[in-house]
Amino acid sequence: MTILPPTLAEAIAEVAIEVDRRFDTLLAVPDDPRADLYACMRHAAIGGGKRLRPLLTMATAGLLGVDRDCAALVGTAIEAIHVYSLIHDDLPAMDDDDLRRGKPTAHKVYGEATAILAGDCLHALAFEVLADPATHPDPFVRAELVLDLARASGPSGMAGGQMMDLAAEDARFDLATVTRLQQMKTGALICAAVEAGAILGRLPPEGRTGLRGYAHDLGLAFQIADDLLDAEGDEAVAGKRLRKDEGAGKETFLTLMGVDRARAQCTMLVDQAVRHLHGFGAEADLLRAVATYVVERDR
Amino acid sequence: MTILPPTLAEAIAEVAIEVDRRFDTLLAVPDDPRADLYACMRHAAIGGGKRLRPLLTMATAGLLGVDRDCAALVGTAIEAIHVYSLIHDDLPAMDDDDLRRGKPTAHKVYGEATAILAGDCLHALAFEVLADPATHPDPFVRAELVLDLARASGPSGMAGGQMMDLAAEDARFDLATVTRLQQMKTGALICAAVEAGAILGRLPPEGRTGLRGYAHDLGLAFQIADDLLDAEGDEAVAGKRLRKDEGAGKETFLTLMGVDRARAQCTMLVDQAVRHLHGFGAEADLLRAVATYVVERDR
Numbered sequence: 001m002t003i004l005p006p007t008l009a010e011a012i013a014e015v016a017i018e019v020d021r022r023f024d025t026l027l028a029v030p031d032d033p034r035a036d037l038y039a040c041m042r043h044a045a046i047g048g049g050k051r052l053r054p055l056l057t058m059a060t061a062g063l064l065g066v067d068r069d070c071a072a073l074v075g076t077a078i079e080a081i082h083v084y085s086l087i088h089d090d091l092p093a094m095d096d097d098d099l100r101r102g103k104p105t106a107h108k109v110y111g112e113a114t115a116i117l118a119g120d121c122l123h124a125l126a127f128e129v130l131a132d133p134a135t136h137p138d139p140f141v142r143a144e145l146v147l148d149l150a151r152a153s154g155p156s157g158m159a160g161g162q163m164m165d166l167a168a169e170d171a172r173f174d175l176a177t178v179t180r181l182q183q184m185k186t187g188a189l190i191c192a193a194v195e196a197g198a199i200l201g202r203l204p205p206e207g208r209t210g211l212r213g214y215a216h217d218l219g220l221a222f223q224i225a226d227d228l229l230d231a232e233g234d235e236a237v238a239g240k241r242l243r244k245d246e247g248a249g250k251e252t253f254l255t256l257m258g259v260d261r262a263r264a265q266c267t268m269l270v271d272q273a274v275r276h277l278h279g280f281g282a283e284a285d286l287l288r289a290v291a292t293y294v295v296e297r298d299r
Numbered sequence: 300m301t302i303l304p305p306t307l308a309e310a311i312a313e314v315a316i317e318v319d320r321r322f323d324t325l326l327a328v329p330d331d332p333r334a335d336l337y338a339c340m341r342h343a344a345i346g347g348g349k350r351l352r353p354l355l356t357m358a359t360a361g362l363l364g365v366d367r368d369c370a371a372l373v374g375t376a377i378e379a380i381h382v383y384s385l386i387h388d389d390l391p392a393m394d395d396d397d398l399r400r401g402k403p404t405a406h407k408v409y410g411e412a413t414a415i416l417a418g419d420c421l422h423a424l425a426f427e428v429l430a431d432p433a434t435h436p437d438p439f440v441r442a443e444l445v446l447d448l449a450r451a452s453g454p455s456g457m458a459g460g461q462m463m464d465l466a467a468e469d470a471r472f473d474l475a476t477v478t479r480l481q482q483m484k485t486g487a488l489i490c491a492a493v494e495a496g497a498i499l500g501r502l503p504p505e506g507r508t509g510l511r512g513y514a515h516d517l518g519l520a521f522q523i524a525d526d527l528l529d530a531e532g533d534e535a536v537a538g539k540r541l542r543k544d545e546g547a548g549k550e551t552f553l554t555l556m557g558v559d560r561a562r563a564q565c566t567m568l569v570d571q572a573v574r575h576l577h578g579f580g581a582e583a584d585l586l587r588a589v590a591t592y593v594v595e596r597d598r
Contacts (some may be wrong), residue, residue, distance in 0.1 A: 033466035034459050053369035088419060102497075112392035116415070117462050120387060120422065122455030127426045139439040146430035146445050154342075154423030160333050163416050167332035177332075226531075265521035 009287040015055045017073070018068075019044050022076040026125060040110040040118040045083045048101030048239070050297065052290075053078045053193040053223070059286045060197025060211060070136055071200055074145060077129040078193050081153050084122035085189075087115050087161060095244070098267035102239030124155075136200070144199045152192035161185025168250040175256045179220070181255075186226070187219030194218075218291055221269035224262050225295045229252045266295050307588040314374070315352045317367075319345050321375040325424060339409040339417040344382045347400030347538070349590075349596065352377045352492040356477070358585040359496025359510060360483070369435055370499055373444060376428040377452075377492050380452050383421035384488075386414050388461060394543070417455030420451075435499070443498045451491035460484025467549040474555045478519070481552075486518030512575035517590055521569035523561050524594045526552045565594050 023045045029038040056073025062072035090097040092113060097105050107115035108177040127136055129147045151157060161184030167182065194215035198208045231254055235242050273291045277284045286287050302329035322344045330339040353374025389404040390398040390411060396404050406414035426435055429444045450456060461484030467480065493514035497507045530553055534541050552561050572590045576583045 033463045033472075033480075034454060036466075037454060037459065039461040085419075086510075091415065093477055100591060113465055114462070116387055116390065117458050117465075118390060119419075120384075120458045121454040123419065124449050124458060127445055128449035128453055130448060131442050139442040143430050143432075143438040143441040143445070146426055146442070148429060150423050150427035154421040154427055155333060155336060157423075159416050159419045159423060160336065163336040163413070164332045166412055166416075167335075171332065183334075209581055232311075254389065 007285065008293055010056075010287055010288075011059065012051070012055060012293075015051045015058055015296070016074075018058070018072040018077050019051050019054050019079055022073060023080075026076070026080075029053065035220075036110055036114055037117055037121065039115045040291045041122055042110060043103070044100075044106045044118065045122065048103065049079075049083075051075075051079060052294070053189060055290060056190065056218075056287075056296050057197045058194040059290060061200045061286065062197075063280065063283050064201025064203060065182045066197070071197065073129060073135050074196050074200060075193070075253050077126040077135075077145075078149060078189065080122045080126040080129070081149060081158070082189060084119040084126070085153070085158055085162070087119040087122070091115060094162075094166070097241055099235075099239065099241050107148070108149065108211050121203060141199060141202070145196055148192050148195050148199060152188040152195075157184055157188035158186075160207075161188065169248055173251045175253075178251055178253060178256060181217075182223040183219065187216065190219035190222060191215040210276045210279050214273045214287065214291070217269045217273035217276065218294060221266050221291070222272065222294045224253045224266040224269070225297065228259070228262060228266070229297075230254075231259065249271055270295050307585065307592055310585055310588075311350070311354060311592075313587045314350050314357055316352050316355070317371040318353050318375050318378055320447065320522045322373055322379075325375070325428070335409055335413055336416055336420065339405050340414045340421055340444075342402070343386050343399075343405045343407060343417065343473075344379065344421065346502075347402065348378075348382075349373075350378060351593070352488060355489065355492040355514070355517075356496045356499075358589060359493050362579065362582050362586065363500025363502060365496070365498065365499045369466040370496065371426060372434050374422050375504060376434075376444075377448060377488065377495060379421045379425040379428070380448060380457070381488060383418040384452070384457055386418040390414060393461075393465070396471055398534075398538065398540050405541070418558050423569060435565065440498060440501070444495055447483050447491050447494050447498060451487040456483055456487035456491075457485075457521060459574070460487065464549075468547055472550045474552075477550055477552060478531075481522040482518065484514075485522045488516035489521060490514040494566070513572045513586065513590070515567045515580075516572035516575065517593060518589070520565050521551045521593045522574065522594065523565040523568070527558070527561060527565070528554075528596075530558070561579055 025085050027038055027042050027045065029035050034047055057075035058068065068189060086100060087106045090100055091107055098108055099105065127146055130149060131142050136142050153159060161181055165180040165185055183251045193209050198211050219283065229238060230242050230244060233242050257265060270291045274288050277287060308462060325342065326337055326341050328334050344512060356374035356377055357367065361367065363528055386398060386405045386557040388394050388397055388540050390406055397407055398404065425448065427444055429448060430441050435441050452458060452463045455512060460480055493510050528537060529541050532541050569590045573587050576586060
């Protein structure tokens with residue numbers, strides 16, 4: 001059993017390799033009329049992204065002494081949900097984006113129909129991996145992982161948040177509503193990624209309070225950092241279209257708080273996230289480093 | 300514990316009521332910006348359809364003495380997957396349909412973005428229901444149900460079959476390829492619905508051979524009957540656009556076999572499906588009646 005290296009840069013690089021390797025196996029292209037479907041899934045899933053969610057799952061699992069292979073597979077399943085949501089959110093009927101992770105979006109390369117189906121397939125594959133006895137021998141763990149991820153990605157989580165985000169263009173949301181929107185759209189899956197590590201580590205629910213507080217504050221800090229990146233970042237480095245919020249006329253953390261207060265709030269949330277880990281020793285240093293990374297990243 | 304009434308018409312009517320009631324509870328409209336998302340899910344999920352898949356789950360579960368409430372919930376989860384696939388398949392980028400189950404399609408009423416998200420949410424909700432301890436107390440059963448449904452709906456099942464169906468417009472498939480396409484696109488979920496009943500009934504895999512043979516042959520008969528309906532049916536009764544195969548220039552069971560041979564093949568498959576149930580007594584009469592219904596239906 002191995003765990004992730006303690007330094008952040010090494011851990012990020014290793015998680016990227018682990019996730020790519022698992023997607024490469026899961027998405028082997030069949031020699032039949034579904035070849036384009038698999039090529040589209042591979043295009044969106046392999047070789048890009050920060051892999052923040054699998055990093056969180058693997059760092060949390062590593063902290064609790066879970067086998068890294070198992071954590072990598074579960075992290076890849078959660079990343080599959082994230083990738084499916086990016087494919088669907090980028091569609092012309094949704095955010096209509098051309099660029100993602102430095103590449104043309106899935107529908108730009110493979111067409112809308114294949115992109116919709118590729119998203120649906122990654123969605124199903126995520127649950128197939130989590131429920132597979134080859135991923136974890138204990139059915140209780142498998143069922144809990146599925147429930148964790150299904151709740152976080154459905155109408156009370158990620159997809160519900162995306163719906164609120166679409167509605168935000170025609171409404172004027174206050175700070176409480178924007179916070180709830182972002183907690184659903186981005187925060188829920190980040191929380192699910194940490195929770196998955198705790199489930200794999202067989203931490204009882206009453207022992208998860210610190211990790212849950214960490215994930216909650218990290219998710220919010222991540223989104224505020226995303227808003228700052230949208231306003232101030234470099235498109236070439238970020239690998240996606242920026243300045244989108246400006247044009248959409250939506251309320252965001254920036255429009256509601258201003259840049260300076262948003263930046264201060266982000267730093268405060270990261271400090272708070274780290275304080276939630278006070279019950280852990282040096283074995284949680286990677287999670288602490290991830291929290292700092294989230295606000296300092298440039299993509 | 301109650302089981303379904305033995306006559307087909309009564310059973311169909313009761314399953315429709317049970318499924319609608321569960322969707323009504325699962326899809327209670329929240330008083331927030333997601334109201335349209337839930338309204339769209341309700342539009343597509345409630346009050347329509349043959350409910351063949353929950354009927355199969357409930358009839359199989361009933362045959363094995365499973366509590367009807369539990370089987371109804373699991374059947375509703377499987378129907379949620381079917382409904383999500385109808386919403387996405389009807390999108391302009393896919394089959395571009397205006398009419399479904401006698402109503403305008405989801406995107407016609409709520410727009411494409413909401414329809415895509417409504418499909419994604421029903422997809423997630425299905426797995427949330429199956430993994431919920433309130434649905435079944437045994438985590439082994441829950442994990443097995445999730446695996447059954449994820450495999451049947453993903454790239455090796457329903458969604459993969461839809462991809463092959465899209466590719467069929469630009470290719471000339473032979474009978475073996477069309478048969479495989481249909482087994483994936485429609486047959487896999489029909490098999491999963493029967494399998495779910497067997498899982499709930501705790502039938503060991505080696506005891507499922509007869510039910511699996513039944514489901515396999517029924518799924519194929521169902522699709523041939525669908526092709527016949529597309530060519531000969533009444534749109535007002537079917538509640539959806541017909542004569543689609545003609546215009547698309549795709550190979551189907553009809554183009555490859557002709558009407559008479561297709562009809563004979565369909566009858567032969569139903570007989571064969573019923574013969575697979577020879578190990579069961581009168582308690583399987585409902586499944587036998589369902590097989591006959593599949594070829595005689597007009598919608």
